[in-house]
Amino acid sequence: MKLVTNKQNLQGTIVVPADKSISHRSIMFGAMAKGKTTIHNFLRGEDCLSTLEAFKALGVPIEDDGAVIQVHGQGLEALKSVDSPIDVGNSGTTIRLMMGILAGTPFTTVLTGDASLNKRPMARVMDPINQMNGQISGFQHTQFPPITIQGSPHLKPMTYEMPVASAQVKSAILFAALQAEGETVIVEKESSRNHTEEMIRQFGGSITVEEKTIRVKGPQSLTGQTVIVPGDISSAAFFLVAALICKDSQIQLTNVGINPTRTGILDIIKEMGGLLELSEIDEQNQSATITAQASELKSCTIGGAIIPRLIDELPIIALLATQANGRTIIKDAQELKVKETNRIDAVANELTKMGACIEATEDGLLINGPTPLHGANVTSYGDHRIGMMLQIAALLVEEGEVKLDQAEAVSVSYPDFFTDLMTLLPGGAV
Incomplete structure (x- = not known):
C-alpha cells in the first residue's frame, strides 16, 4: 500500500x-456475570470481535445490533464445552485472559490463533495458573498455542510475585482467583493498567489494592452491568x-x-x-x-x-x-x-x-x-x-x-x- x-x-x-482493553473485558465480564450486560461504544476491531465470537462459541447469548451489544450472562457455570478449537485470530489478550477464565470450568477447551499468535509465548500465563491447580498446556508440551485448558473446578489460591509488569498476566490470574477457594495475593513488579481490577468492582466483585499488592478472595459471583467504553x-x-x-x-x-x-x-x-x-x-x-x-x-x-x-x-x-x-x-x-x-x-x-x-x-x-x-x-x-x-x-x-x-x-x-x-x-x- x-x-x-x-x-x-x-x-x-x-x-x-x-478502548481495546475495556472492550475485551466488557465481553468477558458480561459472560462471567449473571444478568444482562449492556455495552456501548464497543470496539468492532478484529481482536475484540475474536473475544465476542469465542464466548458465543462457549454458549453465551450475545446480541449486537451494530450500536449496542447485550451479553446475557448466566455465570461461569453456564459456559458450555466446544468440540473444536476456538480460533482467536491475532488476539493475545483474548487467549491469555481466557486461560484464567476457563481454568476453573469442568471441561476441556483448546484455544488457537493465526500464524503470528501461535508463535507468541504463553508460559508466563500458563505457569502461575497451573500453580493454582490449573491444567494448561501448550502445543506438544511447548509454551506456544494451540493451548489446551483442561478445566479444574478446584482451583487453589496462591501468593504470586509478578516477574514482569504485565496487565495480561495479572488479569488472567485475577480471573482464576475469582473462582478459587480462598485469598489470592498478587504482588506487581510495577503497576500495570488496572482495567480488570476496576471492572471487578463495577460488576459487584470485591478486590483490595494497596500500592502494588492485590488481594482477591474467591469464589465470587458477578452481576451484569452497563459499560460505556x-x-x-x-x-x-x-x-x-x-x-x-x-x-x-x-x-x-x-x-x-x-x-x-x-x-x-x-x-x-x-x-x-x-x-x-x-x-x-x-x-x-x-x-x-x-x-x-x-x-x-x-x-x-x-x-x-x-x-x-x-x-x-x-x-x-x-x-x-x-x-x-x-x-x-x-x-x-x-x-x-x-x-x-x-x-x-x-x-x-x-x-x-x-x-x-x-x-x-x-x-x-x-x-x-x-x-x-x-x-x-x-x-x-x-x-x-x-x-x-x-x-x-x-x-x-x-x-x-x-x-x-x-x-x-x-x-x-x-x-x-x-x-x-x-x-x-x-x-x-x-
Whole structure:
C-alpha cells in the first residue's frame, strides 16, 4: 500500500475507536456475570470481535445490533464445552485472559490463533495458573498455542510475585482467583493498567489494592452491568504524535480514556515539550478531549515504573523521538519483544530504512534526533501498531514514496485509521 507522504497543517477533530482493553473485558465480564450486560461504544476491531465470537462459541447469548451489544450472562457455570478449537485470530489478550477464565470450568477447551499468535509465548500465563491447580498446556508440551485448558473446578489460591509488569498476566490470574477457594495475593513488579481490577468492582466483585499488592478472595459471583467504553488512548496516540511533529498542525481527539494507568504517553509528551491540552474531563468515565499541536521537542529518558503505563505506545513514541532534539533512551521495555511482533527490532528496522538514527538494545531503543525521513519500502510485520506508526512517519517524507507491506494489519484495532487521517489533510485529500 502506498502511504500518504509530505503533509503539514493537519487540522480537525477525530473520534478514535473505543478502548481495546475495556472492550475485551466488557465481553468477558458480561459472560462471567449473571444478568444482562449492556455495552456501548464497543470496539468492532478484529481482536475484540475474536473475544465476542469465542464466548458465543462457549454458549453465551450475545446480541449486537451494530450500536449496542447485550451479553446475557448466566455465570461461569453456564459456559458450555466446544468440540473444536476456538480460533482467536491475532488476539493475545483474548487467549491469555481466557486461560484464567476457563481454568476453573469442568471441561476441556483448546484455544488457537493465526500464524503470528501461535508463535507468541504463553508460559508466563500458563505457569502461575497451573500453580493454582490449573491444567494448561501448550502445543506438544511447548509454551506456544494451540493451548489446551483442561478445566479444574478446584482451583487453589496462591501468593504470586509478578516477574514482569504485565496487565495480561495479572488479569488472567485475577480471573482464576475469582473462582478459587480462598485469598489470592498478587504482588506487581510495577503497576500495570488496572482495567480488570476496576471492572471487578463495577460488576459487584470485591478486590483490595494497596500500592502494588492485590488481594482477591474467591469464589465470587458477578452481576451484569452497563459499560460505556471510552476512546482508546493507544489509538489516539498516533494522531497526538502526528499533530506534534507535522508543522502548523492541531488535532483534537474527543472521548479519550485517561485512566491513570494508561496515560504515560501524556506525561512523556509534556516532558518532551509537547503542547497538549485536556478539556471536557469526565471523571466518572475517565475520559477527556485532548488537543495537541505542533511543538519544538526535546529528548528524554523513558524507563522504570512508567513503562507499563505506555507499553503499547512505545512504537509511536519512538517516532516522536526521531523529531526531538538530542538522544532519547527507551529502556526496561523487554515486554515489547513478545507483542504481535518483536516491536523493538521492528521499530528500529523500519525507521532506519526511512533514515532515522535509531538503534535497538536488549530492552529498548536509542534514538538521536531530529532527523529527516525519506521514502522506503517498509512492513508492518502484521502488527497494527507498527503499521500505523509508519503511516505517521510517512507524513514527514518530502522525497520518495513509502510503500507499506501488510497494511491490512491496522484493522485489528483501528479499521478506519487511514480514512480518519484523510479528514485531517489540507483539502481532505492526498
